[in-house]
Amino acid sequence: MAEFIDLVLLAMLALTALWIIFLKDLFAVVMLFGIYSFLSALIFVNLDAVDVAFTEASVGAGISTVLMLGTLALTGRQEKERLSTRSKLLPLFVVTLTGAALIYGTLDMPPFGHPDNPVHQHVAPRYIEESPKEVGLPNMVTSVLASYRGFDTLGETVVVFSAFIGVFSLLGVRRKKKKDLESGLESHRVLQVIAKVIIPLVILFALYVQFHGDFGPGGGFQAGVIAAAAFILYALVFGLPKAFAVVGPKFLQWMAAFGVLLYASVGLYSMYKGGNFLDYNQLAADPIAGQHYGIIIIELGVGFTVFAVMLNIFYAFGSQAERSNVQ
Amino acid sequence: MLEQHLAALPIILPLIAAPIALILGRSVLSWGFATLVSGLAFIFSWQLLAAALSDGVLSYAVGGWAPPWGIELRVDVANAFVLLAVTAISTLVLVYSKDSIEKEVKVANHSLFYTAHLLCLAGLSGILITGDAFNLFVFLEVSSLATYALVSLASDRRCLTAAFRYLVMGTIGATFILIGVGLLYMKTGTLNMLDLAVRMDAYESSRTINTGLAFIMVGVSLKLALFPLHMWLPPAYTHAPSAVTAFLASTATKVAVYVMIRFIFTVFGIDHVFVDMGMGLILMVLAVVAIFQCSYSATVQSNVKSILAYSSVAQIGYMILGLSLVSVAGLMAGMIHIFNHALMKGALFMAVGAVFYRVGSVDIKAFAGLGKRMPLTMAAFTIAGLSIIGVPLTAGFVSKWYLVTAALEQDNWLVAALVLLGSLFAVVYIGRVIEAAYFQKLPDSQGSKNIKEVSWLMLAPMWALVIANVYFGIDTSLTTEAANSAAEWLFQADAMSVSNTQEGQMSDVVVQEVSS
Numbered sequence: 024m025a026e027f028i029d030l031v032l033l034a035m036l037a038l039t040a041l042w043i044i045f046l047k048d049l050f051a052v053v054m055l056f057g058i059y060s061f062l063s064a065l066i067f068v069n070l071d072a073v074d075v076a077f078t079e080a081s082v083g084a085g086i087s088t089v090l091m092l093g094t095l096a097l098t099g100r101q102e103k104e105r106l107s108t109r110s111k112l113l114p115l116f117v118v119t120l121t122g123a124a125l126i127y128g129t130l131d132m133p134p135f136g137h138p139d140n141p142v143h144q145h146v147a148p149r150y151i152e153e154s155p156k157e158v159g160l161p162n163m164v165t166s167v168l169a170s171y172r173g174f175d176t177l178g179e180t181v182v183v184f185s186a187f188i189g190v191f192s193l194l195g196v197r198r199k200k201k202k203d204l205e206s207g208l209e210s211h212r213v214l215q216v217i218a219k220v221i222i223p224l225v226i227l228f229a230l231y232v233q234f235h236g237d238f239g240p241g242g243g244f245q246a247g248v249i250a251a252a253a254f255i256l257y258a259l260v261f262g263l264p265k266a267f268a269v270v271g272p273k274f275l276q277w278m279a280a281f282g283v284l285l286y287a288s289v290g291l292y293s294m295y296k297g298g299n300f301l302d303y304n305q306l307a308a309d310p311i312a313g314q315h316y317g318i319i320i321i322e323l324g325v326g327f328t329v330f331a332v333m334l335n336i337f338y339a340f341g342s343q344a345e346r347s348n349v350q
Numbered sequence: 351m352l353e354q355h356l357a358a359l360p361i362i363l364p365l366i367a368a369p370i371a372l373i374l375g376r377s378v379l380s381w382g383f384a385t386l387v388s389g390l391a392f393i394f395s396w397q398l399l400a401a402a403l404s405d406g407v408l409s410y411a412v413g414g415w416a417p418p419w420g421i422e423l424r425v426d427v428a429n430a431f432v433l434l435a436v437t438a439i440s441t442l443v444l445v446y447s448k449d450s451i452e453k454e455v456k457v458a459n460h461s462l463f464y465t466a467h468l469l470c471l472a473g474l475s476g477i478l479i480t481g482d483a484f485n486l487f488v489f490l491e492v493s494s495l496a497t498y499a500l501v502s503l504a505s506d507r508r509c510l511t512a513a514f515r516y517l518v519m520g521t522i523g524a525t526f527i528l529i530g531v532g533l534l535y536m537k538t539g540t541l542n543m544l545d546l547a548v549r550m551d552a553y554e555s556s557r558t559i560n561t562g563l564a565f566i567m568v569g570v571s572l573k574l575a576l577f578p579l580h581m582w583l584p585p586a587y588t589h590a591p592s593a594v595t596a597f598l599a600s601t602a603t604k605v606a607v608y609v610m611i612r613f614i615f616t617v618f619g620i621d622h623v624f625v626d627m628g629m630g631l632i633l634m635v636l637a638v639v640a641i642f643q644c645s646y647s648a649t650v651q652s653n654v655k656s657i658l659a660y661s662s663v664a665q666i667g668y669m670i671l672g673l674s675l676v677s678v679a680g681l682m683a684g685m686i687h688i689f690n691h692a693l694m695k696g697a698l699f700m701a702v703g704a705v706f707y708r709v710g711s712v713d714i715k716a717f718a719g720l721g722k723r724m725p726l727t728m729a730a731f732t733i734a735g736l737s738i739i740g741v742p743l744t745a746g747f748v749s750k751w752y753l754v755t756a757a758l759e760q761d762n763w764l765v766a767a768l769v770l771l772g773s774l775f776a777v778v779y780i781g782r783v784i785e786a787a788y789f790q791k792l793p794d795s796q797g798s799k800n801i802k803e804v805s806w807l808m809l810a811p812m813w814a815l816v817i818a819n820v821y822f823g824i825d826t827s828l829t830t831e832a833a834n835s836a837a838e839w840l841f842q843a844d845a846m847s848v849s850n851t852q853e854g855q856m857s858d859v860v861v862q863e864v865s866s
Contacts, residue, residue, distance in 0.1 A: 128533055128561025145539030145549070146418055174412040174421045178476065178488035181365060185469050185492055188372070189499035192462045193510075280369030287366045300358045302414035 028069055036062045050100045053091045060084035073240040074164040081248045086333050089255055093340030159311040160237045160318065168242070169318045173301045177286050179244075180325050184283050187332040191276075194339040211260070218260040225253035233326050237318060243325025250326070251333035263341050272338050275331040282328030286321045293317070352394075356401065357410035357423045359394045360433060361479060361489075363387055364472035368465050377460035378448075384464040385444040388471060392437040395475075399430040403835065409481070417481065418542035424481030428836035431685065432608045433478045435692045436601045440471045442696065442811035447593035449808050450703050454591040455503050463503055467597065469496035474605045483531045483617070484541045486609065487524065490573070494520045497602060501590040509589035519572055519582040526569030533562035534617075543617050550618070555626070563627065566613055574606030576633075576670060577640030580663045584647075587659035592703025595655060599662050599699055600692035607669050607688055611681070614673070615840040624676050633674035638768055640667030645775030649782070654702050654712045657779050658695065661738065664772065665691050671765065672753050678837045679756035685833035686752055690737070690745035690822060697734035697815035701727050704804040704812065717783055719792030723801040726809055728787045730816045735780035737819045740773045744823040748830075 039059045046052050060083030067076035133140040150167055158166040168176050229250035236242030258266035290301040298305035303317025352359070367387040371380040401408060402425055410423040444467065455463055473493025480486050498520070502513035535541060537558050538549040550559055568579075575583040583603075587595045614623045624630040641664050648660035665687070672684030702712055704727045709716045721728045737744035750769060757765040792801075803809070822829050 124561055124564060125529070128558050128565075131557035132536060141537055141539035141549070142535065143539070146541075147539065149419055170413060171415050171420050172484075175485055175488050177365075178485065178492055181368075181469065181472070182488065182491045182495060184369065185466070185495035185499065188462055188466050188469065189495055189502070192459050192466070192499050192503050277373060280372050283369045284366065287362065290362065291366070294355055299410065299414045300355065300362060300412050304414060 025069055029066065032062055032066050032069070036066070047102045047104075048100060049095055049098075049102055050092075053088055053095065056091065057084045057088040060087070074162075074242075077240045077245050081245045081252075085252055086248045089252070090333075090336060090340065093337060093344065096344040097340065157310075158314045158318075160314075162236065162238055162240070164240075165236050165242060165318065165322075169321055170303060170314060173303075173317075173321065176321070176325065177290070177301070180283055180286055180328050183329055183332050184279055187279050187335060190336045190339050194343055214260055218256055222253045222257055225256070226250055229253065233322065234319075236322055237315070243322040243327075244329055246322075247326040247329025247331075248333055250330045251337070254334050255337050258337065258341060263338065267338075270334065272335055275335040275338070278331035279328050279335065282324045282326070282331065284324075285327065286324035289317050289320050289324075355410070356394060356398055357408045357425045357479060358412065360391045360398070360437065360475040361423070361472055363391050363394070364468040364475065368468040368472065371468055372461055372465040375461050377452075377457065380461040380464040381444070381448050384468050385441065387468065388437065388441040388444050391471065391475065392434075392441050395430065395433040395437045398425050399427070399434050399832065401425075402427045402430040403832065406839075418540045418545040421485050422481040422542055423479045424543075425479055426836070427832055427839050428611070428685070429478040429608065431832040431836050432604060432688060433475060434832075435689045436474050436478065436605065437471070439600045439692050439696050439815075440467070440597060442814055443467075443593055443597040443700075446596070446700055446703070446808050446811040449805055450593045450707055451591065453707050454505060454593075456505060459503055463500070463591075466496045466499045466503070467594075469493070470500060470597070470602075474601055477605050477609060481543050482541050483534065483543055483546060487528050487531060490524055490527065490609075493602070493605075494524060494573075497598060500594040500598070501586050503594070504589055504591045506589055508585075509591075512585035512589040516582045516586040519579075523569045523572030523579075526565045526572065528569075530562040530564075530566030530569060533558050533565065537562075543612070546617050547619060550622075560627065563618055563623065567610070567629065570606055570610045570613065574603050574610060574666060574670075575663050576666065577636050577643060577663065580640070580644070580666075583663055584656055584659040587662065588653055588655045592655075592699060592706055595659075596696050596699035596703060599658070600696040603662065603666055604669075604688045604692055607666065607673075607684070610670075611673060611684070611840065615681075620676060620841070630674045630676050633670050634765070637667040637671035637674060638765070640664060641671070641768070641772040642775070645772055645779070648779040649775060651779075652714050654705075654714055654717065654783055655699070657714075657783070658698055658702065661776065661779060662691075662695060664775070665695070665738070668749065668753060668769070668772075671769070672756060675756050675760060675762070675765070677756060677759060678834075678841050679752065679759050681840060682830075682833045682837040683749065683752035683756045685836050686829050687749040689829055689833070690749045690819075693745055693815050693818050693822065694734045694737040697730055697812055697819060698738070700808070700812040700815065701731035701734065704808050707804055707808065708801050714783060714786055717786040718790040719787070720801070721788035723792065724803050726803055727812070728784075730809075730812045731787070732784055733816050734819055735784060737823065739776040739780055742823075743820065745819045745829075747823055748826050752830075 036059065039055055039062065043052050043055050043059070046055070060079055063083065064076040064079040067073070067079060133142075137143075150163055150171065154160065154163050154166040154171075158170050160166045229246045232241035232249060233243060233246035236246070254266060254270065257269070289303070289306070293302045293305045294300055296305035301317075301321075303314045304310040306313035306316045364387055367383065371384050374380045374383055398408070406426065408423075408425040409417075410425075411417060412421045412423060414420070444464075447463070447467075451460060451463055470493050473489045473491075473496060476489030477486055477493065480489060498513050498517045501516060502509055531541070534546055534550070537553065537556055538546055540546055540549055553559060572579045587599055590598065614620065614629075644660045644663040644667070648657045648664065651657045651660060669684045669687050669691070672680045672682075672687060674680070675683075705717065705720060705724065706712050708724060709720070733744070737746035740746040740750040750773065753769050754766045757763075757769065
């Protein structure tokens with residue numbers, strides 16, 4: 024049964040991808056990207072990778088869609104027909120070759136889902152058997168991401184921070200002048216009321232995801248994205264100036280830096296205590312308690328950075344779009 | 351306490367410093383801070399190289415988790431040697447960038463520039479030091495994203511298309527590496543490089559692993575701009591701010607060459623890559639074509655930054671050529687050239703940046719008569735240019751010498767001749783600039799009368815690299831010792847039968863000949 028569901032989902036995934044290629048309306052393409060992400064999330068759920076599915080749904084389908092729509096607001100929604108003189112044969116050849124190589128590589132692949140596969144035999148058993156004793160968390164995915172491979176997660180947080188530096192150096196966030204048109208959907212009373220009801224709930228859910236990541240699917244990445252979505256909704260409905268009054272771009276810039284520093288400070292403190300970088304065992308007398316403190320703090324750091332970066336990127340797009348509208 | 355963490359410090363120091371540089375905000379403050387941090391990273395990497403030369407390997411388990419369960423940082427002579435070059439260039443470029451950036455980057459973006467530079471440095475150090483294949487990908491992303499931001503910071507609008515092109519190609523490269531690592535994980539269940547190597551030996555031949563090798567090699571080739579995957583490099587280097595070009599040209603592609611070496615020698619094993627898969631010949635052909643095609647392109651450019659950018663792709667060809675000879679001597683030549691080329695290209699791009707600072711253009715016409723107006727800058731350009739050509743008493747000669755001896759060791763006269771022939775192109779493209787600077791007249795316009803030498807803050811790092819070019823051309827003990835033990839270390843695991851004594855005698859002979 025599970026395989027049947029997989030096949031159906033994969034077929035839909037392929038169809039969506041093909042559809043995206045042939046569509047010229049970029050707005051529809053962005054929507055299809057969202058559908059693509061949700062389909063992938065479903066496949067991940069079917070593979071019992073709920074943490075990955077959650078991330079894919081919140082990042083891939085959620086925030087990416089918003090950011091791509093923000094880009095469309097700047098560039099326009101129709102793909103421009105370009106009279107290209109270049110041959111399309113070379114790209115086709117490269118893509119076909121890559122696809123053929125991937126298929127060739129899978130011919131020798133270990134059988135799907137078999138318990139004797141190398142991935143289930145080498146590193147994973149220790150994570151499954153020992154992590155409840157060593158790290159003490161029910162959610163092993165969080166144990167691996169935040170503790171065993173915590174250095175990777177620090178790196179990923181820095182990747183998000185770098186993305187912010189990139190967007191910021193290109194666009195920058197400009198505060199609106201008084202004279203500019205008031206934006207937002209102020210005439211839409213229904214939207215405003217509903218937004219006011221939904222936003223607190225979304226923020227509450229983000230906090231739940233943030234602190235429940237040790238026990239179930241979730242963690243700093245997803246929580247940061249969800250919280251950012253709440254503020255983006257506010258900015259969309261009530262206009263950027265009001266959103267700036269709640270959290271301004273400068274504050275978010277500090278917050279993004281602070282999140283990375285918070286994460287790294289856990290590592291520095293464990294070095295100060297005589298352990299290696301990011302050795303949470305050193306944080307408290309009891310190693311399990313130390314692991315727990317460490318993971319909570321670094322997840323907070325991740326959450327801060329991701330929230331601040333996502334919201335600030337939206338601000339950057341948004342303020343550009345408003346300026347071009349005014350002009 | 352510091353010694354215990356020596357292996358981790360070159361990564362985490364710039365990593366933590368980057369957000370602080372952003373918070374500092376003020377241009378001068380973040381410049382001073384970034385330079386200080388980069389200088390500290392240089393001192394630590396110097397100590398790391400000394401420790402690696404005396405003790406062999408330093409392993410550091412991040413988070414206290416033993417590999418393969420946790421992430422291992424693993425320093426040996428090979429990566430400590432490249433790290434030394436990267437941190438040294440980073441520090442010098444930062445000193446240089448204060449003035450250069452003022453001219454080329456908007457004031458509001460200065461602290462972003464230093465933040466991105468530190469992020470890039472942290473990423474490159476992470477790629478070099480990590481012993482974990484996935485961790486390498488993470489740091490590759492950190493350094494790549496920072497690089498795209500750095501390229502796009504120039505005030506010239508053309509940098510945007512260049513950065514976008516770089517971003518697309520770089521992302522394809524990173525994705526290919528990720529697919530490759532994923533395929534390897536599927537067959538081995540581990541991500542630690544040494545563990546990967548051990549567990550891959552269990553398979554006689556596996557299509558999945560071979561496909562993984564192919565994806566990783568193509569991905570890394572994109573990153574290191576191996577011909578014909580180099581098309582992103584010339585526009586990116588041409589339109590980026592001069593300080594960024596000086597930094598990237600002497601570090602980013604070199605680190606990618608190191609990644610290729612690391613995957614071939616530590617993870618896949620030379621028998622698998624060169625004997626079973628026959629990659630040596632492919633790499634050798636591509637390297638030779640890169641040397642000739644791109645050296646030729648360099649001779650016909652009119653923008654001096656483009657000339658040097660095409661020359662960089664050609665020089666990468668020399669490194670890959672050394673690697674493809676599959677001998678300790680060849681690999682050693684490649685490693686030496688990674689180090690020496692960083693010194694020459696850093697100095698050359700700094701000199702070009704100084705010209706842009708004063709003249710406002712890097713077209714070859716703008717160089718006319720500058721030999722009189724900017725004597726120190728043009729002298730630096732000339733000496734570093736001679737080093738690119740491979741004139742004796744410069745570092746470039748040492749690189750070429752080892753490459754030619756490595757080829758002759760295998761009686762490969764064709765390769766040796768091609769290396770020497772390739773140098774003739776360098777004579778042409780460097781010669782054109784020098785000819786313009788010293789033998790053409792300064793145009794008689796009002797602006798050109800005001801051209802004068804740049805400040806010592808730009809000259810000092812430039813000349814530090816020029817002096818290093820000459821120093822390492824005369825006293826080769828550091829480069830040859832480090833590169834030799836790095837190459838031997840990399841071959842050790844595969845137990846190639848090249849006798850140490852023969853190798854030692856050969857390098858002695860070279861040292862004598864070079865110094866006499």
